[in-house]
Amino acid sequence: MNSKQHKILEMFKRDILEHDGNGPRFMDRYEFKRWEVTESPDYGLVFLISDVGMKGDEGTLAEVFARSHRHIVIGPRGGVESLAGKKVHGYRKVLIWGYER
Numbered sequence: 001m002n003s004k005q006h007k008i009l010e011m012f013k014r015d016i017l018e019h020d021g022n023g024p025r026f027m028d029r030y031e032f033k034r035w036e037v038t039e040s041p042d043y044g045l046v047f048l049i050s051d052v053g054m055k056g057d058e059g060t061l062a063e064v065f066a067r068s069h070r071h072i073v074i075g076p077r078g079g080v081e082s083l084a085g086k087k088v089h090g091y092r093k094v095l096i097w098g099y100e101r
Contacts, residue, residue, distance in 0.1 A: 044076035
């Protein structure tokens with residue numbers, strides 16, 4: 001993983017919680033249920049899988065229906081693409097549209 005990919009990962013870690021938490025005021029109510037980063041040494045790609053849900057939603061219907069799932073690919077030059085939900089390119093589009101429930 002190079003420095004550009006690492007920087008994009010850190011930005012996603014901050015911005016995904018803020019986006020899914022409906023702004024900075026409510027982002028403390030949400031947490032990452034899954035944050036998985038894998039690297040592809042052959043192609044220099046980084047794959048991010050994240051699930052975000054409300055704190056304490058285990059065993060409720062919110063666990064099934066209210067979590068957002070993202071599968072994101074980060075290229076060696078910092079380009080991002082969503083593999084889950086709407087297939088979009090670009091940081092903001094992936095953040096806003098690149099998830100599925």
